[in-house]
Amino acid sequence: MSLPETWEPRPVPPANPETERFWSxxxxxxxxxxxxxxxxxVYHYPSALCPDCFTEAEWREASGDGTVYSFSLLRNHGDWxxxxxxxxxxxxELEEGPRVITNILDCPPQDVEVGMDVTVAFVPTDTExxxxxxxxxxx
Amino acid sequence: MAADESVYIAGAFEHPTRDAPDKSTMQLHAEVARGALxxxxxxxxxxxGLLTAGVPWGGSGLPPLIMADYLGLDVSFADxxxxxxxxxxxxxxxxxxxxxxxxxxxxxxxxxxxxxSDPRSDDFxxxxxxxERPYGSVTLGRYAVAAQRxxxxxxxxxxxxxxxxxxxxxxxxxxxxxLFQDPVTVEDVVESRMVADPLHxxxxxxxTDGGGALLLVSEDVRADLERECVEVLGYGxxxxxxxxxxxDLTHTAAVDSGPMAFxxxxxxxxxxxxxxxxxxxxxxxxxxxEDLGFCExxxxxxFVEGGTLQAPHGDLPFNTDGGGLCNNHPANRxxxxxxxxxxxxxxxxxxxxxxxxxxxxxxxxxxxSLGTRHGSITAVLGGEDR
Ligand SMILES: [Zn+2]
Numbered sequence: 001m002s003l004p005e006t007w008e009p010r011p012v013p014p015a016n017p018e019t020e021r022f023w024s025x026x027x028x029x030x031x032x033x034x035x036x037x038x039x040x041x042v043y044h045y046p047s048a049l050c051p052d053c054f055t056e057a058e059w060r061e062a063s064g065d066g067t068v069y070s071f072s073l074l075r076n077h078g079d080w081x082x083x084x085x086x087x088x089x090x091x092x093e094l095e096e097g098p099r100v101i102t103n104i105l106d107c108p109p110q111d112v113e114v115g116m117d118v119t120v121a122f123v124p125t126d127t128e129x130x131x132x133x134x135x136x137x138x139x
Numbered sequence: 140m141a142a143d144e145s146v147y148i149a150g151a152f153e154h155p156t157r158d159a160p161d162k163s164t165m166q167l168h169a170e171v172a173r174g175a176l177x178x179x180x181x182x183x184x185x186x187x188g189l190l191t192a193g194v195p196w197g198g199s200g201l202p203p204l205i206m207a208d209y210l211g212l213d214v215s216f217a218d219x220x221x222x223x224x225x226x227x228x229x230x231x232x233x234x235x236x237x238x239x240x241x242x243x244x245x246x247x248x249x250x251x252x253x254x255x256s257d258p259r260s261d262d263f264x265x266x267x268x269x270x271e272r273p274y275g276s277v278t279l280g281r282y283a284v285a286a287q288r289x290x291x292x293x294x295x296x297x298x299x300x301x302x303x304x305x306x307x308x309x310x311x312x313x314x315x316x317x318l319f320q321d322p323v324t325v326e327d328v329v330e331s332r333m334v335a336d337p338l339h340x341x342x343x344x345x346x347t348d349g350g351g352a353l354l355l356v357s358e359d360v361r362a363d364l365e366r367e368c369v370e371v372l373g374y375g376x377x378x379x380x381x382x383x384x385x386x387d388l389t390h391t392a393a394v395d396s397g398p399m400a401f402x403x404x405x406x407x408x409x410x411x412x413x414x415x416x417x418x419x420x421x422x423x424x425x426x427x428x429e430d431l432g433f434c435e436x437x438x439x440x441x442f443v444e445g446g447t448l449q450a451p452h453g454d455l456p457f458n459t460d461g462g463g464l465c466n467n468h469p470a471n472r473x474x475x476x477x478x479x480x481x482x483x484x485x486x487x488x489x490x491x492x493x494x495x496x497x498x499x500x501x502x503x504x505x506x507x508s509l510g511t512r513h514g515s516i517t518a519v520l521g522g523e524d525r
Binding site for chain 1: 336384
């Protein structure tokens with residue numbers, strides 16, 4: 001097993017001013033979360049204002065460790081390379097709390113289980129400032 | 140009109156088509172509108188309120204303007220609130236309030252679409268797409284992760300989910316318009332093709348062209364009608380979402396919409412004779428039954444065993460038209476047919492073998508996706524002679 005060299009032809013996100021730092025940090029090998037300086041909420045997606053109190057949030061580096069909260073094996077998918085099916089569509093619960101949508105890679109899909117320990121990895125895209133955070137089994 | 144004045148569903152029509160390659164979606168809107176007017180015994184010119192959603196398919200047009208123009212309606216009230224498939228249950232509540240407030244007397248609710256003959260792929264459309272679509276997020280997967288987590292936390296089994304499809308198929312055999320009319324067994328369901336673990340093909344609803352329409356009317360209008368009417372007794376709506384990453388995949392927003400609607404109507408679970416429960420997937424039904432309080436959280440699997448949902452003898456007959464699982468899920472939006480079948484039950488016009496003695500019914504919609512964002516909407520309806 002290994003990671004794809006590039007995320008294409010899978011869909012690549014169009015970054016916007018609110019989110020470009022998230023994607024460029026990923027391109028530099030860092031998973032970012034948002035943290036509210038007022039109420040302390042650590043959250044994802046990285047909206048500029050805290051979803052609980054509308055305070056301007058700060059960026060915070062995630063450890064990249066988490067566990068699989070849930071997953072599904074998508075047997076067919078129009079956006080995916082045939083030889084990379086099924087897609088392991090998953091929620092990972094990060095050590096910091098937020099449950100994030102992702103894919104589990106670098107492991108046989110049938111071996112994925114709820115509760116398994118995973119860690120973040122990044123797959124480059126053809127866009128220089130965008131990489132895709134995914135999760136792989138922890139060592 | 141007074142804030143507590145009665146409002147009724149006077150017309151309900153489900154388009155008989157399940158595949159419409161030779162018609163436009165707008166044409167289907169007009170056909171279901173005509174059908175509901177005929178059912179109520181009302182004229183087109185009587186309509187002064189318009190409610191719809193998802194017009195045009197996948198686009199960001201100006202739905203009330205497009206619809207009023209195309210249908211040639213002169214309306215004093217329009218509402219195109221879109222909670223996905225549950226929208227049409229929501230429109231029942233919004234139409235009731237508009238009529239009570241004197242904004243209109245005859246409100247037309249329409250739904251139409253052609254996903255079977257004209258599938259379109261959607262593109263990056265929302266803020267959230269940016270963090271979901273790169274991972275292959277699709278409706279099917281977003282419900283499958285809910286099922287997987289429910290199984291993990293509560294030990295729910297594929298066989299228990301299959302019971303829901305079995306009940307729907309038992310009902311569909313009596314519906315000559317249903318897309319799938321053959322009864323299936325638990326084995327058929329769990330041996331059907333796995334499409335997104337842990338969901339099998341038969342855990343999923345049908346894809347159909349078609350539509351439906353409703354007409355809601357004031358007490359004054361109703362007084363002049365011959366047609367048996369159904370009263371809107373209660374209504375509640377709520378939205379569930381990712382909540383900054385605190386999403387709980389085992390719960391739906393029905394935990395909020397249900398009590399709101401039941402309180403509004405002044406009813407309890409024991410009063411409910413029939414339930415239309417949105418069945419995009421079997422897991423949607425199971426979680427909704429728990430969240431509406433028909434059983435404890437986590438006990439939905441046990442609850443649906445033994446024919447609980449099967450009419451006419453089950454404790455809680457559901458989706459007696461065959462539901463979205465077997466009959467119809469027009470435009471990928473099942474809220475409309477949920478209301479229509481509840482109206483049929485309360486009028487005594489369900490298919491004979493599945494007609495129950497119903498005075499009080501609920502129609503519950505779940506639009507969007509359990510795995511990300513969804514709108515849960517509950518309507519309580521009452522028969523004329525209750
Ligand atoms: Zn805050």
